[in-house]
Amino acid sequence: MRTILNFFSKIWYFYYEGFRSMTVGRKLWIIILVKLFILFFIFRLFLFPDFLNSKFNNDKERSDYVREQLIRRK
Amino acid sequence: MIESVDLSTIDWSRAQFALTAIYHWLFVPLTLGLSFLIAIMETIYVKTGDPEWKRITKFWMTLFGINFAIGVATGIILEFQFGTNWSNYSWFVGDIFGAPLAIEGIMAFFLESTFIAVMFFGWNKVSKGFHLTSSWLTAIGANLSALWILVANAWMQYPAGMHFNPDTVRNEMVNFWEVLLSPVAVNKFLHTVSSGYVTGAIFVIGISAWFLLKKRELLMAQRSILVASIFGLITSLFLAFTGDGSAYQVAQKQPMKLAAMEGLYKGEKGVGLVAMGILTPGKKAGDGKDAFLVKIEIPKLLSVLGYRNTDAYVPGVEDLIQGGFKPEFSPRPAQESAIAISVEEKINKGRTAVTALGIYKEAKAVDDKAKSDSALKVMKENFPYFGYAYLNKPASAIPNVPVTFYSFHIMVALGVFFILLFIAVLYALKKKVLEKQRWLLWLSVWTIPLVYLASQTGWIVAEMGRQPWVIQDLMPTMAAISKIDASSVVITFFLFAAVFTALLIAEIMIMKRQISIGPKEGGTK
Numbered sequence: 170m171r172t173i174l175n176f177f178s179k180i181w182y183f184y185y186e187g188f189r190s191m192t193v194g195r196k197l198w199i200i201i202l203v204k205l206f207i208l209f210f211i212f213r214l215f216l217f218p219d220f221l222n223s224k225f226n227n228d229k230e231r232s233d234y235v236r237e238q239l240i241r242r243k
Numbered sequence: 244m245i246e247s248v249d250l251s252t253i254d255w256s257r258a259q260f261a262l263t264a265i266y267h268w269l270f271v272p273l274t275l276g277l278s279f280l281i282a283i284m285e286t287i288y289v290k291t292g293d294p295e296w297k298r299i300t301k302f303w304m305t306l307f308g309i310n311f312a313i314g315v316a317t318g319i320i321l322e323f324q325f326g327t328n329w330s331n332y333s334w335f336v337g338d339i340f341g342a343p344l345a346i347e348g349i350m351a352f353f354l355e356s357t358f359i360a361v362m363f364f365g366w367n368k369v370s371k372g373f374h375l376t377s378s379w380l381t382a383i384g385a386n387l388s389a390l391w392i393l394v395a396n397a398w399m400q401y402p403a404g405m406h407f408n409p410d411t412v413r414n415e416m417v418n419f420w421e422v423l424l425s426p427v428a429v430n431k432f433l434h435t436v437s438s439g440y441v442t443g444a445i446f447v448i449g450i451s452a453w454f455l456l457k458k459r460e461l462l463m464a465q466r467s468i469l470v471a472s473i474f475g476l477i478t479s480l481f482l483a484f485t486g487d488g489s490a491y492q493v494a495q496k497q498p499m500k501l502a503a504m505e506g507l508y509k510g511e512k513g514v515g516l517v518a519m520g521i522l523t524p525g526k527k528a529g530d531g532k533d534a535f536l537v538k539i540e541i542p543k544l545l546s547v548l549g550y551r552n553t554d555a556y557v558p559g560v561e562d563l564i565q566g567g568f569k570p571e572f573s574p575r576p577a578q579e580s581a582i583a584i585s586v587e588e589k590i591n592k593g594r595t596a597v598t599a600l601g602i603y604k605e606a607k608a609v610d611d612k613a614k615s616d617s618a619l620k621v622m623k624e625n626f627p628y629f630g631y632a633y634l635n636k637p638a639s640a641i642p643n644v645p646v647t648f649y650s651f652h653i654m655v656a657l658g659v660f661f662i663l664l665f666i667a668v669l670y671a672l673k674k675k676v677l678e679k680q681r682w683l684l685w686l687s688v689w690t691i692p693l694v695y696l697a698s699q700t701g702w703i704v705a706e707m708g709r710q711p712w713v714i715q716d717l718m719p720t721m722a723a724i725s726k727i728d729a730s731s732v733v734i735t736f737f738l739f740a741a742v743f744t745a746l747l748i749a750e751i752m753i754m755k756r757q758i759s760i761g762p763k764e765g766g767t768k
Contacts, residue, residue, distance in 0.1 A: 187364025193305060193757060194363070197312035200749055207742060208316060216735050217323035220330035220725045228411070235334045236412045240601045242722055243594055243632040 253724050255732040256328040259739060261706075263320050265699060266743040270314020270750075272698050275389060275436050276443020276478075277307045278382035281362075283470055285378050289371050299463050301366070302762035303447065306754060308363060313750040318392070320739065328732060332713050332723035337413030339405055339422065340395050347391035354384025386436050393435055397428035399714050400705070401496045407626055409603050409619060427492045431705075434485035437478050438698050441661055444475025445687075445694040448668060450758055452687035455678050460761050469672055476665035483658060487548060493708075494549030494557070495572040497715060499640060500708035502560045503647040505545055508534045510558035510568060516544035519652065522645050528560045528638060558583070560644065564637045586637035593631030596622050630712060633722045642710040650700040650707070657697035664690060 191198070221231045281303050288296035322344070325333045333340075361369060361377035369377075398404075404421030405414040416422060448471045451464035493501045501507075506522050507514065520538030546555040550571045562568050566585035599622035606615035634640055668687065671677040677684070711719040 183364060183368065184360060186368075187360065190364075193753070194308065194312075196753065197309060200746070201312050201315065204742075204746065205316060208319060212320065212735070212738075213323055216731075216738070217327045219326040220328075220727065221334060222326070231334060232410070232412045235331050236600065236604060238331055238726070239335075239412065239722060240597055243597045 252328075252727060252729040252732060253720050255729050255736055256324070256724055257720060259328065259732055259736045260321065260324055262736065262743070263317070263324065263739055264702065264706075266739075266747065267314070267317045267321065268698060268702060269695060269747065270310055270317060271389065272439035272442035272695075273310045273446055274307070274314065274385050275439025276441065277303060277310070277446065278378075278385050278443075279440060280443050280447055280471060280474060281307055282375070282378040282382045283474065284467075285375050287470070289375050295462060296466070298762050299466055302463065303467070304362065305757055306446075306450075308359075309750060309754050309757065311359070313746050313753075317743070317746070328725055328727065329713070329723050330725040332718060334413060335718055335723070336398075336714070337405075337408075337411070337415055339398055339402075339414055339416050342416065342419065343391040343395045343422070347388050350384060350387050350391070354380060354387065358384060386439075389436055389439075390432050393432045394423055394428045396705075397425060397431045398422055399712075400431070400709060401425055401427040401492070402714055402717055403427075407629075409600055409622060410607075412600075427496060430485055430488040430492050434482065434489045435701075437482040437485055438701060440478035441475055441482055441658075442694045442698060444471040444478065444665070445661065445690050447471035448475065448664075449688045449691040452684040453758070454761070456681065456684050456688070461678070463762055465672065465677070468668060468677070472665045472668045472672065476662065476669065479658065479662045479665060483662070486655075486658065490548050491551070497709055498558055498570070499560065499563050500642065500647070500704075501549060502558065502563060503642045503644045503708050504651040504704060505557075506534050506644055506648040507545070507557060507559040508561050510556060510562040512546070512556045513543045513554045514545040514557040515540035515542045516548065517648075517652070519656070520648075522648055526644070528564060528641055560641055564640065586631065586634070586640045589628045589631040589640075590634055590637065592625040592628035593633070596625035596629045597632040599625065627716060630714065630717045630719050630722065633719050634711065639711055639719075642708050647704055647708040650703040654697050654700040654704060657693055657700075661690070661694065661697070 188194070188198075221234070225231045225234060281300055284296060284300040284303065287293075288300055325340075358377040358381040361374060362381055365374050365377060402414070403425045404416060404418040406417050407413075408415050422428070447467050451467040451471070454460045454464040455468075490501070490504075493504070502510075505514075505517055506520065508526070508528060517535075518539045518541055520540075521536045523532050523534060523536050526532050526534055543553045545557055547553055549555065549557055552571070555571050556568065558568055558570065563583070564586050566583045566588065568583050569581055570583050599618045603615050603618035603622060606612075606618055631640075664687065667683060668677065671680050671683055709715060711721070713720050713723040
C-alpha cells in the first residue's frame with residue numbers, strides 16, 4: 170500500500186514541479202483552458218445539441234425518424 | 244412525398260465543416276512531422292552525448308508544444324457538427340465511426356498526454372533512455388491518433404466491411420479488418436501522415452534558414468537543416484509514392500473524382516496526364532466545348548497511373564454520366580454488368596432501394612412476411628446505388644471540376660517543388676555554401692506557407708472531389724443534413740471563424756516570439 174502511495178505521490182510531484190517551472194507553457198495552458206471552456210461549455214451546451222438525442226427518447230424513435238427522412242427526401 | 248431541404252442549410256453546414264477542418268488541419272500536420280523530427284534529434288543527442296543536440300531538441304520541442312497546445316481539441320468540433328448538422332449521416336454510419344473514434348480518443352488521451360508530459364517535464368528527472376522512448380511514443384501516438392480518423396474518412400470514400408440494417412437504418416460493421424485495412428484507408432493514412440512529415444521538415448528548414456539569414460544560431464540551424472532535409476527528402480519521395488497509390492485507388496473506386504482531378508470530360512484509351520493547363524471557364528458536361536483553353540500533357544501517363552496500362556481506357560465526366568463503356572475496374576463487380584450503367588439508371592436503382600425500404604417497414608409493421616422479404620431482397624439488390632435516389636438530375640453527380648482540377652495540380656506541383664528544394668538544400672549544405680545562398684534561404688522561409696497550401700489543397704481534392712457524396716454512392720449531402728434552421732448554422736459559422744482566427748493569431752504570435760528568442764541554454768518550457 171505504502172509503495173503504491175509513494176508511486177502516485179511521485180507522479181503528482183512530477184506534474185506539479187513540471188507545471189510550476191513552466192514559462193511559455195503557462196500562457197499555453199491558459200489558452201487551452203479558455204478554448205476548452207468555449208468549446209465544451211458554450212459551443213457544446215448551447216449551440217451544438219445532438220439533434221436526434223434532443224428530439225427523441227430512444228433508438229427506435231430515432232431510427233423511425235431517420236427512415237422517414239430518407240424516404241421523404243428522395 | 245418528396246420533401247425539400249433548405250439548400251442554404253446544406254451550403255452553410257458544408258462551409259462550416261470545411262472551415263473547421265481547414266483550421267484543424269493547420270495544426271495537425273506540424274504535430275505529425277515535428278514530433279518525429281524531435282525524436283530523431285533527441286536520438287542523436289542520446290547517441291552522441293553532445294549537449295548542443297539537446298539544446299536543438301529542446302528548441303524544436305518548444306515550438307512543437309505551442310502548436311500542439313493551440314491545436315489540441317480543435318477537431319472535436321467536427322464531431323459536434325456531426326450530431327447537430329449531419330444527424331441523418333451520423334445515424335446512418337452507425338457503429339462504423341464509433342469504434343475507430345473511440346480508439347482514437349483513448350490513444351490520444353493515454354499515449355499523447357502521458358508521454359508529452361514526460362517529454363516536457365522529464366528532462367533530468369527520468370533517464371535519458373526513458374525520455375527518448377517517451378519522445379518516440381509521443382510521435383507514434385500522434386500518428387496512430389491520425390490513423391483512426393483517417394480510417395473513418397476512408398470508409399466514407401469507399402464504404403467496406405459493413406452491412407446495412409434496414410430495421411435500425413444503420414450500417415453495422417461486420418469486418419473490422421476490412422474497414423481498417425481497406426486499400427483506400429491504407430493509402431490515405433500513409434499519404435496524409437507523410438504530408439505531415441514533409442510539413443515538419445519544411446517548417447524546420449524554413450525557421451533554420453531564417454536563423455542563417457540573421458546570422459544567429461548557426462550550428463543549430465545547420466544541424467537542424469541537415470536532419471530536416473534528409474528526413475524531408477525521404478518522406479517527400481514516399482509522399483509521391485503514396486500519392487500514386489491514392490490516385491490508383493481513386494481510379495478504381497471514385498472514377499468521377501479522377502475525371503474531375505484531370506478535367507477529363509471525354510474518356511479515351513491511352514490518356515495523357517495534364518502537367519499544367521487552364522480550363523475553359525463555364526465549361527459544362529455535354530456542351531461540346533473544349534475542356535481546356537491551353538494544356539501541356541504527358542502522353543499516356545494518366546492511363547498508366549490510374550490503371551497501370553499505357554492503353555487503358557479512362558472514362559471522362561460525360562462517359563460516367565452516360566454509361567455504356569467497359570470499365571477497367573468496377574467498384575462493385577458483383578452488382579455491375581461488364582458495361583457501365585448511366586447515372587440515370589443508378590438514380591432509378593437508388594429510388595427503387597429507398598422505396599423498398601419504406602415497403603419493408605410497412606410490411607413488417609403488419610407482419611406481412613412475404614412482402615417484407617420481397618422488399619428486403621429488392622432493397623439489398625439496389626443498395627449499392629442507395630444514395631443516387633436523392634440526386635434530382637444526372638449532372639448532380641459531378642463535383643466542382645475547376646476547384647478539384649486546380650487544387651490537384653497545385654498540390655502535385657508543390658510536391659515536386661518540395662523534392663527539388665530538399666535536394667538543393669542538401670547539396671548546398673554538403674558543399675558548405677548554404678549560408679551564402681541567400682536566395683535559397685529566403686526560398687526556404689517562404690516555402691513554409693506553401694507546404695500548408697499543398698496540404699490544404701490535398702484535402703480539397705479528397706473532399707470536394709467526392710461531392711455530392713458524404714458516403715460514396717450511399718448518401719449525398721442533401722440526405723445527410725439535419726432538418727435545422729440555416730440561421731443557427733450561419734451564427735456558429737462566424738463564431739467558429741472568430742475563435743479559430745483568434746487561435747491562429749495566438750499561435751503565430753507566440754511562435755514568432757519564441758523563434759525570435761531562439762534556443763535558450765537548456766531550452767524553454
